[in-house]
Amino acid sequence: MNKNTLFYLALLTGLLFLAQSLLNDYYQRVLAVVFINIILTVSLNLTNGFVGDFSLGHAAFMSIGAYLSAVLTLPPASKAGLMPQLPAWLGQLEVPFLAATILGGLLAALVAAVVGIPVLRLRGHYLAVATLGLMVIVRVVAINWTAVTRGAKGINGLPAFTNLWWVFGWAVVTVYVVWRLVNSSYGRAMIAIREDATAAAARGVNVTAHRMLAFCVGAFFAGIAGALWGHLITAITPHSFSFLITFNVVVMLVVGGMGSISGSILGATVMTLVPEFLRRVETSLSLGGHPLYGLSQIIIAVTITLVMIFRRQGLLGGREVQLPRLFDRQRALPQARVDTTG
Amino acid sequence: MLLEVENLSVYYDSIQALKGISLQVDEGELVTIVGSNGAGKTTTLLTISGILRPRRGTVRFQGQDITRLAPHEIVRRGISHCPEGRQIFTGLTVMENLLMGAYHRQDRDQVARDLAWVQELFPILAARRRQLAGTLSGGEQQMLAIARALMSCPKVLLLDEPSLGLAPMLVDTIFEVIQQLCAQGVTILLVEQNAYQALRVADRAYVLETGVIKLSGPAQELARNEEVKKAYLGG
Amino acid sequence: MFSLPYIAQQVVNGLTLGSIYALVAIGLSIVYGILRLINFAHGDLLMVGAYLALALLLNTALPLGAAVLLPMIIVGGVGMLVERLAYRPLRGAPEVAMLITSLAVSSVIQNGTIMTLSAQPRAFRLPQELIAQQKVGVVSFSTLDVLSVAMAVGLMALLTLFVTRTRVGIAMRACAENLRAARLMGININQVIAYAFAIGSALAAAAGFMWAGRFGSIEPFMGFLPGLKAFVAAVIGGIGSIPGAMLGGYLLGFAEIFFVGFLPPELSGYRDAFVFALLLLVLLVRPRGLLATVAEREG
Numbered sequence: 001m002n003k004n005t006l007f008y009l010a011l012l013t014g015l016l017f018l019a020q021s022l023l024n025d026y027y028q029r030v031l032a033v034v035f036i037n038i039i040l041t042v043s044l045n046l047t048n049g050f051v052g053d054f055s056l057g058h059a060a061f062m063s064i065g066a067y068l069s070a071v072l073t074l075p076p077a078s079k080a081g082l083m084p085q086l087p088a089w090l091g092q093l094e095v096p097f098l099a100a101t102i103l104g105g106l107l108a109a110l111v112a113a114v115v116g117i118p119v120l121r122l123r124g125h126y127l128a129v130a131t132l133g134l135m136v137i138v139r140v141v142a143i144n145w146t147a148v149t150r151g152a153k154g155i156n157g158l159p160a161f162t163n164l165w166w167v168f169g170w171a172v173v174t175v176y177v178v179w180r181l182v183n184s185s186y187g188r189a190m191i192a193i194r195e196d197a198t199a200a201a202a203r204g205v206n207v208t209a210h211r212m213l214a215f216c217v218g219a220f221f222a223g224i225a226g227a228l229w230g231h232l233i234t235a236i237t238p239h240s241f242s243f244l245i246t247f248n249v250v251v252m253l254v255v256g257g258m259g260s261i262s263g264s265i266l267g268a269t270v271m272t273l274v275p276e277f278l279r280r281v282e283t284s285l286s287l288g289g290h291p292l293y294g295l296s297q298i299i300i301a302v303t304i305t306l307v308m309i310f311r312r313q314g315l316l317g318g319r320e321v322q323l324p325r326l327f328d329r330q331r332a333l334p335q336a337r338v339d340t341t342g
Numbered sequence: 343m344l345l346e347v348e349n350l351s352v353y354y355d356s357i358q359a360l361k362g363i364s365l366q367v368d369e370g371e372l373v374t375i376v377g378s379n380g381a382g383k384t385t386t387l388l389t390i391s392g393i394l395r396p397r398r399g400t401v402r403f404q405g406q407d408i409t410r411l412a413p414h415e416i417v418r419r420g421i422s423h424c425p426e427g428r429q430i431f432t433g434l435t436v437m438e439n440l441l442m443g444a445y446h447r448q449d450r451d452q453v454a455r456d457l458a459w460v461q462e463l464f465p466i467l468a469a470r471r472r473q474l475a476g477t478l479s480g481g482e483q484q485m486l487a488i489a490r491a492l493m494s495c496p497k498v499l500l501l502d503e504p505s506l507g508l509a510p511m512l513v514d515t516i517f518e519v520i521q522q523l524c525a526q527g528v529t530i531l532l533v534e535q536n537a538y539q540a541l542r543v544a545d546r547a548y549v550l551e552t553g554v555i556k557l558s559g560p561a562q563e564l565a566r567n568e569e570v571k572k573a574y575l576g577g
Numbered sequence: 578m579f580s581l582p583y584i585a586q587q588v589v590n591g592l593t594l595g596s597i598y599a600l601v602a603i604g605l606s607i608v609y610g611i612l613r614l615i616n617f618a619h620g621d622l623l624m625v626g627a628y629l630a631l632a633l634l635l636n637t638a639l640p641l642g643a644a645v646l647l648p649m650i651i652v653g654g655v656g657m658l659v660e661r662l663a664y665r666p667l668r669g670a671p672e673v674a675m676l677i678t679s680l681a682v683s684s685v686i687q688n689g690t691i692m693t694l695s696a697q698p699r700a701f702r703l704p705q706e707l708i709a710q711q712k713v714g715v716v717s718f719s720t721l722d723v724l725s726v727a728m729a730v731g732l733m734a735l736l737t738l739f740v741t742r743t744r745v746g747i748a749m750r751a752c753a754e755n756l757r758a759a760r761l762m763g764i765n766i767n768q769v770i771a772y773a774f775a776i777g778s779a780l781a782a783a784a785g786f787m788w789a790g791r792f793g794s795i796e797p798f799m800g801f802l803p804g805l806k807a808f809v810a811a812v813i814g815g816i817g818s819i820p821g822a823m824l825g826g827y828l829l830g831f832a833e834i835f836f837v838g839f840l841p842p843e844l845s846g847y848r849d850a851f852v853f854a855l856l857l858l859v860l861l862v863r864p865r866g867l868l869a870t871v872a873e874r875e876g
């Protein structure tokens with residue numbers, strides 16, 4: 001890490017301290033959701049933005065991460081009450097939050113690998129349907145596997161471990177890992193696949209392996225985000241992670257511009273805050289005494305359609321914004337230019 | 343002039359495939375464009391038929407600017423394009439393929455007459471009428487592609503490498519048909535890598551190299567040109 | 578182990594469910610065939626059709642036939658409108674852009690319904706004589722089942738005539754196979770695509786009526802699952818192929834019913850999971866489906 005990065009990290013940390021002491025609970029929670037959405041968007045960018053596959057599996061992977069981590073972090077006492085049919089060894093287990101989160105991510109990645117084997121041999125768009133199908137599968141399992149998931153009732157009373165520091169930390173890790181990956185030879189191969197898979201294969205790129213790598217890494221962080229979300233809200237049900245979540249993450253990605261990490265961060269931030277504001281407006285609006293629920297989602301969806309028609313490349317157009325370099329004594333590293341306008 | 347291309351520049355993203363080419367085809371002429379792989383021949387034809395949009399330049403047909411028209415409008419005006427690599431509809435029968443060629447036409451009687459005419463031109467198609475086009479041999483598919491293009495009753499026929507991938511015997515047949523069509527008054531713009539044959543049958547020719555017209559003139563003259571001989575006629 | 582009447586009953590059930598999937602799958606398949614667009618809004622048109630049918634049944638004295646036909650016409654128009662407004666401006670854009678737009682269209686339709694009609698489920702009651710189970714021989718079914726199957730088969734027969742006997746219908750197949758060649762032949766692809774959307778959407782509306790009649794209640798998100806499953810059906814049959822969509826629809830209908838009917842009851846809660854597991858399996862062993870026409874690029 002160079003000085004610039006350290007400086008900005010320190011700055012953000014300071015701001016976070018300020019936020020923690022100045023903001024009320026509501027705003028702190030919104031801020032936490034912003035960071036979770038950054039994790040989701042940046043990780044989805046790997047498949048959807050850099051490799052050019054279109055995954056809609058983030059809700060499914062979140063669900064997996066959330067359920068596994070919940071089962072792992074719940075104290076044995078509450079597990080005995082909530083899930084009496086749990087296998088004994090699992091019932092006794094109490095895993096620290098960090099480990100539970102990572103395990104949740106790993107399980108999500110494992111599931112991604114299993115789904116990826118049939119699907120990633122085909123064009124990228126089969127992935128969209130298969131991953132939505134995966135969401136249905138995960139939900140059905142969550143509803144029916146009552147011994148572990150408590151079925152439709154869901155699991156409540158999760159320890160409220162998630163705070164600003166956890167989500168911030170994981171967001172930094174996500175951005176760092178994705179950034180390193182994208183700027184490595186793996187990343188160049190991924191972009192080559194997006195531009196022209198046949199040509200990439202002809203040049204000796206192992207197309208399936210790279211698509212798989214991106215898909216699994218994306219799923220891992222989605223699982224992490226699910227775990228964080230579960231321990232923020234402290235209750236999860238089979239319907240917590242719905243198509244709506246996936247759609248909204250896609251919106252964040254697209255608004256920021258696919259293929260740009262800073263775009264994802266920006267998109268996640270904007271598209272968390274704007275709808276949050278809209279929802280508050282929406283509940284106060286009414287037409288002839290009839291509340292206009294759904295209006296904010298309509299506005300978001302229409303916006304995204306207009307973005308697709310008029311500014312397909314999103315806010316940042318697939319480029320990265322760079323924060324000004326304050327300590328520029330060393331040679332400036334050439335920044336990977338990622339162009340998605342084609 | 344029936345067809346005039348003026349100063350045409352076409353790009354694929356940032357790659358310029360045509361660098362301001364101009365060419366003309368007069369009524370009743372058989373004009374050929376020869377050039378090596380990647381010269382821009384297909385690009386030229388696709389731009390004339392409205393599939394590709396030029397960044398600069400115009401295409402005029404019968405004196406009217408057709409540069410910005412949709413492909414189906416261009417076909418309606420009388421330009422028919424028989425694409426490179428046949429591109430017949432393999433899942434449709436031979437007859438259905440032919441009917442698609444006449445898609446925009448309302449004059450049923452004339453369409454029926456043209457159907458009879460192309461089947462006379464290519465008797466094999468008559469025999470295979472109900473067969474799926476995908477089951478035809480390569481040569482038969484090429485004939486179908488030409489017949490299909492003729493079904494739109496074109497004033498100009500654009501032919502993109504009709505001899506590609508055919509056995510020498512069939513190549514001769516195809517060129518015979520081209521001459522026959524020409525004799526019947528169909529105006530033809532022929533793109534070929536088989537420069538020898540193309541220059542033999544054509545009235546005039548253009549030599550295209552990396553997006554630029556290098557030479558043009560009567561086909562016989564070009565066939566005697568030393569440069570052309572060296573580059574396209576094998577010495 | 579299973580009695581013959583029981584098996585016959587399962588076949589009847591598979592046939593009715595399969596008819597619905599087939600009708601929805603056709604629309605998805607023709608649109609995908611031409612535009613390579615996975616139209617996620619397709620299932621929502623099914624929902625719109627069901628709501629329209631309910632509105633007609635509740636508020637008018639129109640005969641039942643009209644409550645099926647009018648929504649088909651209206652939804653066909655809605656499908657064309659959606660294509661005109663949202664998809665046509667994206668002609669030539671990357672497939673991803675269309676995919677995202679279809680997600681957005683889906684969201685607009687769902688939330689528009691919520692905003693105007695609320696998210697509450699509504700009862701979809703058909704006249705008793707339609708839904709009463711009748712026993713004929715060893716199997717029992719309702720008049721609605723018979724009508725559904727008959728209507729689905731009739732519509733599919735009409736569609737088959739359309740795509741083999743009419744100029745526009747043949748052009749639709751031509752477009753699905755090779756869009757550029759179709760344009761070079763002078764086919765106005767925008768017109769053909771508009772037809773494809775109109776037909777597909779109308780069929781979805783018909784399916785919506787059957788679906789609603791079968792389950793007795795409707796809600797704004799009801800289109801999601803049948804839409805997605807119909808896509809699975811289309812993939813099984815070979816996406817882009819109309820006979821493939823029909824075949825896939827019935828196969829999926831039977832598979833789903835048999836899964837519930839012939840496997841231990843503890844598993845029946847997993848039926849939706851089974852459908853998508855089936856998709857993965859099909860993609861693994863026969864990625865182009867059974868009657869594929871669309872050549873899928875690998876990698």
Ligand SMILES: Nc1ncnc2c1ncn2[C@@H]1O[C@H](COP(=O)(O)OP(=O)(O)OP(=O)(O)O)[C@@H](O)[C@H]1O
Pocket residue numbers: 354357359377378379380381382383384385386426535
């Ligand atoms: N879809 C495309 N995208 C990018 N570049 C293209 C595309 N199509 C053609 N080109 C490039 O444009 C140039 C001209 O191609 P074109 O197909 O017109 O050549 P051609 O003369 O028809 O060649 P051939 O004899 O091989 O058919 C080539 O350099 C080619 O690589």
Ligand SMILES: [Mg+2]
Pocket residue numbers: 383384385426
């Ligand atoms: Mg060519």
